[in-house]
Amino acid sequence: MMHEPNAIAVTGLTKTFGGKRRLFGGTSHVVHAVKNVTLALRQGETLAIVGESGSGKSTLARMVVGLETPTSGQMQIAGKDAGTLAKEGPRAFGQMIQYVFQDPTSSLNPRKTIGATLEAPLRLLKGFDPARRRTRMKELLDAVQMPADTLERYPHEFSGGQAQRIAIARALAAAPRIMVLDEPVSALDVSVQAQVLLLLEDLKTEFDLSYLFISHDLAVVESVCDRVAVMYFGEVVEEGPAEALFKSPRHDYTKRLISSAPLLETGRASKQNMP
Amino acid sequence: MSATTTPASQKSRRPTAWQLLMNNRLAAAGFYIIAALVVLVVAAPILPIDNPDTIDLAGRLQPILSDGHLLGTDHLGRDILARLIWGSRVSLAVGLSASLIAAFFGSLIGLVAGYAGGRADNIMMRGIDMLMAFPYILLALAIVAVLGPGLMNALYAIAVVNIPFFARNIRGITVGLAHREFVDAARLSGKSHTSIVLTEILPNVLPIIVITMSTTVGWMILETAGLSFLGLGAQPPQADLGSMLGEGRSLLFTAPSVSIIPGVMVFIIVMSINLLGDGVRDALDPRLRAGALNRPLPVTRIDRADRSETSAAGKGAALSVENLQTGFESTQGTMPAVKGISFAVQKGECLGLIGESGSGKSVTALSLLGLVASPPGVITGGSVAIDGRDIFSMHDTEIASYRGSRVAYIFQDPLTTLHPLFTVGEQVAEAVRAHQQVSRNEAHAKAVALLDTVRIPDPAKRAAAYPHELSGGQRQRVGIAMALANDPDIIIADEPTTALDVTVQAEILRLLQALRQERGLALLFITHDFGVVAEICDRVAVMRHGEIVETGKTADILGNPQHPYTQRLIACVPRLGQGKAFLEGLRQLPKVEGV
Numbered sequence: 102m103m104h105e106p107n108a109i110a111v112t113g114l115t116k117t118f119g120g121k122r123r124l125f126g127g128t129s130h131v132v133h134a135v136k137n138v139t140l141a142l143r144q145g146e147t148l149a150i151v152g153e154s155g156s157g158k159s160t161l162a163r164m165v166v167g168l169e170t171p172t173s174g175q176m177q178i179a180g181k182d183a184g185t186l187a188k189e190g191p192r193a194f195g196q197m198i199q200y201v202f203q204d205p206t207s208s209l210n211p212r213k214t215i216g217a218t219l220e221a222p223l224r225l226l227k228g229f230d231p232a233r234r235r236t237r238m239k240e241l242l243d244a245v246q247m248p249a250d251t252l253e254r255y256p257h258e259f260s261g262g263q264a265q266r267i268a269i270a271r272a273l274a275a276a277p278r279i280m281v282l283d284e285p286v287s288a289l290d291v292s293v294q295a296q297v298l299l300l301l302e303d304l305k306t307e308f309d310l311s312y313l314f315i316s317h318d319l320a321v322v323e324s325v326c327d328r329v330a331v332m333y334f335g336e337v338v339e340e341g342p343a344e345a346l347f348k349s350p351r352h353d354y355t356k357r358l359i360s361s362a363p364l365l366e367t368g369r370a371s372k373q374n375m376p
Numbered sequence: 377m378s379a380t381t382t383p384a385s386q387k388s389r390r391p392t393a394w395q396l397l398m399n400n401r402l403a404a405a406g407f408y409i410i411a412a413l414v415v416l417v418v419a420a421p422i423l424p425i426d427n428p429d430t431i432d433l434a435g436r437l438q439p440i441l442s443d444g445h446l447l448g449t450d451h452l453g454r455d456i457l458a459r460l461i462w463g464s465r466v467s468l469a470v471g472l473s474a475s476l477i478a479a480f481f482g483s484l485i486g487l488v489a490g491y492a493g494g495r496a497d498n499i500m501m502r503g504i505d506m507l508m509a510f511p512y513i514l515l516a517l518a519i520v521a522v523l524g525p526g527l528m529n530a531l532y533a534i535a536v537v538n539i540p541f542f543a544r545n546i547r548g549i550t551v552g553l554a555h556r557e558f559v560d561a562a563r564l565s566g567k568s569h570t571s572i573v574l575t576e577i578l579p580n581v582l583p584i585i586v587i588t589m590s591t592t593v594g595w596m597i598l599e600t601a602g603l604s605f606l607g608l609g610a611q612p613p614q615a616d617l618g619s620m621l622g623e624g625r626s627l628l629f630t631a632p633s634v635s636i637i638p639g640v641m642v643f644i645i646v647m648s649i650n651l652l653g654d655g656v657r658d659a660l661d662p663r664l665r666a667g668a669l670n671r672p673l674p675v676t677r678i679d680r681a682d683r684s685e686t687s688a689a690g691k692g693a694a695l696s697v698e699n700l701q702t703g704f705e706s707t708q709g710t711m712p713a714v715k716g717i718s719f720a721v722q723k724g725e726c727l728g729l730i731g732e733s734g735s736g737k738s739v740t741a742l743s744l745l746g747l748v749a750s751p752p753g754v755i756t757g758g759s760v761a762i763d764g765r766d767i768f769s770m771h772d773t774e775i776a777s778y779r780g781s782r783v784a785y786i787f788q789d790p791l792t793t794l795h796p797l798f799t800v801g802e803q804v805a806e807a808v809r810a811h812q813q814v815s816r817n818e819a820h821a822k823a824v825a826l827l828d829t830v831r832i833p834d835p836a837k838r839a840a841a842y843p844h845e846l847s848g849g850q851r852q853r854v855g856i857a858m859a860l861a862n863d864p865d866i867i868i869a870d871e872p873t874t875a876l877d878v879t880v881q882a883e884i885l886r887l888l889q890a891l892r893q894e895r896g897l898a899l900l901f902i903t904h905d906f907g908v909v910a911e912i913c914d915r916v917a918v919m920r921h922g923e924i925v926e927t928g929k930t931a932d933i934l935g936n937p938q939h940p941y942t943q944r945l946i947a948c949v950p951r952l953g954q955g956k957a958f959l960e961g962l963r964q965l966p967k968v969e970g971v
Contacts, residue, residue, distance in 0.1 A: 153877035153878075153879065153880075154848075154877055163560075166564060167564075168560055168563065168564070192566045194564075195564050195565065195566045199564060200560070200561070200564055202557040202560070202561065203557075204557060207556055207557045207558060208557040208558050208560075208561045209558055209561075210558040210562070210576055210579070210580070211558075211580070212579040212580055213575075213576075213579065221562065221565040221566070221567060222564075222565040222566060225565060225566030225567060226565065226566040261733070268561070271561065271565070272564075274565075275565070275566075290732035290733055290904065291732070291904070291906070291945060291948045291949050292732065292944065292945060292948045293732075294948065295947075295948035295950075295962050298950075298959060298962070299959060299962055299963065302959055317877065317878065318878075318950075319878075319952055320949075320950035320951055320952045320954070320958075321950050323950070323952060323953075323954065323955050323958075324950045324954060324955060324956060324958035324959055325956075325959065343955070344955060347952065347953070357879055358878060358879060359952070360882075361878045361879040361881065361882035362878055362907070362952055363878075363881070363882070363885075363905065363907025363908050363910060363911045364907060364910060364911075364951065364952065365906055365907060365910050365934055365946070365949060365951055
């Protein structure tokens with residue numbers, strides 16, 4: 102285990118919004134989105150980050166892929182310092198780590214064909230020539246089980262599940278080793294969600310990926326993740342192997358989260374028996 | 377998963393922008409007039425008309441239809457028809473180029489300011505504000521005064537004066553786009569900022585630029601004419617509509633045709649361009665295309681082929697729906713969304729209506745009281761009975777009186793259903809006053825009591841809060857309070873907890889459950905979440921493609937589903953405690969293509 106560096110290692114990561122001096126005196130309101138978070142995603146594993154809206158899980162994810170700059174703290178991507186990576190330019194970042202957004206349709210430009218969207222990372226991050234781009238795009242669509250004529254179409258022609266497959270194909274285009282999945286299935290219907298979860302699982306084995314999986318749905322998290330970190334008001338309050346954490350949560354908030362999740366088998370026996 | 381996908385092969389049959397434009401008669405008329413004019417002025421050099429600058433003092437001020445001069449001559453004996461055509465050529469060219477220049481620089485400033493944000497945005501937009509602080513024509517006059525009179529200088533002046541208009545419009549759109557996810561995705565694809573602005577954002581603002589241009593060209597032609605009229609634009613002897621007007625002004629009484637003819641021409645040009653511009657805007661603006669300009673009828677149009685009577689089983693139920701059919705009109709006929717569904721909700725019962733997106737569950741909920749926007753919605757058959765009375769046979773005002781009093785709705789996102797500028801107390805009080813004759817103070821007291829009913833802590837104080845000051849869960853509680861305002865018998869809750877966190881969702885479900893038992897409410901609960909159904913519903917109906925495939929007691933449906941669709945749907949729901957076995961279970965399911 103030790104010979105391979107962690108896919109992502111963050112130490113004391115903090116992000117504060119606002120607090121800037123205004124033109125006419127005073128400072129703007131300060132929001133501590135992420136407070137002193139230390140986490141590690143091992144190579145080849147799936148780490149889930151669960152928490153409510155506003156708990157800072159998306160901000161953390163955006164920092165990891167370089168869409169936000171941390172206020173303070175250390176970040177290492179595949180053993181390299183993120184600061185150094187950032188200096189090498191966004192391309193160095195993009196080749197290491199990619200991001201899948203929650204809302205698949207809004208993460209695709211409505212006025213560009215799928216081909217044009219998929220081509221950008223192949224051209225800019227991989228530097229492929231047009232012929233090679235063409236073959237690679239076909240391979241990618243195969244990997245996410247979409248037909249080849251997808252390339253000439255526009256995003257509005259696809260359903261949510263199909264659009265999310267395309268978004269995953271785009272993230273895979275740069276052949277990253279690490280993927281950050283920000284609520285990748287919460288905008289989808291259950292049956293589609295199941296298909297996308299299966300796809301993600303297959304791709305993980307096929308391309309030897311590590312996943313940072315952001316979600317608020319505990320049942321989904323439990324079905325795909327090795328370890329879970331629970332975020333609450335910008336802090337990681339509990340972290341551990343998925344099975345152990347769900348079986349015996351220690352932190353109050355985790356307990357509340359688990360007890361709030363609606364269950365299919367509540368039985369509601371008492372209710373049914375009432376006249 | 378066939379239930380959830382619209383086949384990608386099915387191309388959208390929406391009319392194209394061009395068809396929409398031509399369907400608009402006024403815009404089409406504008407288009408043909410302006411097209412004819414453009415052909416005329418472009419062909420001016422080869423048309424058999426006199427030289428517009430040839431002076432013939434002997435034949436000055438000839439009337440209309442005189443020999444050799446169809447529109448007469450002006451005070452220097454120049455042929456008015458020739459001057460009109462050449463003058464329109466100048467006016468159109470100047471107006472168009474000024475608006476192109478203004479569009480280019482204005483859009484550039486708007487794009488950069490909107491995308492960069494922060495300080496750059498602030499500096500650029502304050503500069504634009506300064507430009508806007510001067511009265512329009514005064515600024516143009518000042519610019520021409522500095523540059524000296526002349527057609528080109530007038531063009532520059534008009535372009536500069538119009539830059540702020542474009543800059544502000546485009547900046548507004550860009551700010552919204554710059555934070556969209558596809559822009560972030562493009563950054564992660566390795567695109568530079570310049571490339572993002574030009575290839576990702578620009579294609580999305582281009583329609584807005586075209587719309588803004590089409591609505592400003594006419595205005596710019598007027599301004600050019602204005603400056604020329606004042607003698608600051610086209611210089612003699614060059615013909616221009618504005619200068620022709622100016623020259624004819626002193627002869628208004630002796631030879632009115634000299635100034636009226638160019639005046640009519642300006643009117644025709646500007647009018648037709650504006651009509652065309654409005655048409656272009658209507659055709660390109662996606663919001664208007666979606667029918668935002670249509671004013672919906674107070675009640676969904678009802679056009680029933682059959683009026684199924686309430687069945688015996690439905691009699692005595694709080695709400696009974698019999699063979700309900702709702703569709704949406706389109707150019708290809710009526711597309712059915714709800715295809716003849718029947719169900720009943722007893723007093724004190726909670727019926728769950730579950731289905732995936734596009735299954736018609738929300739349309740069903742809205743159809744019950746004729747709330748589907750019409751056009752394009754139309755109820756094509758069936759009946760809805762509340763306490764045995766057929767809703768669709770009632771008069772519009774009577775249906776409206778049911779809304780919020782007998783039957784109340786709770787919607788998904790309370791932030792969009794609550795008015796942001798009124799306190800929640802006022803909004804609940806308004807719901808009370810809509811159906812009850814009470815004074816303001818009584819309504820307010822009732823509102824506070826209602827907020828207390830939905831377990832909002834310190835209700836008297838929270839009543840003075842605005843929606844944005846409350847958390848999502850509290851806002852939904854306010855939504856529930858409004859639904860309870862007139863002691864309804866039936867509550868229709870359309871995905872009321874979907875936008876909420878799980879812990880908050882659990883609290884809201886508990887509240888709804890308690891209220892239902894306290895008040896004996898009939899609750900129609902619409903959701904896509906089997907977990908929520910299990911928590912709150914007595915019975916559940918599974919919808920797919922506008923039909924109910926299976927109905928039964930919640931425990932039966934969840935524990936022993938009969939229909940293959942329900943079975944598959946339930947198998948796709950991960951359960952806590954199942955762990956990785958869930959994915960293994962999914963692999964066992966038969967494969968379905970097309971997701």
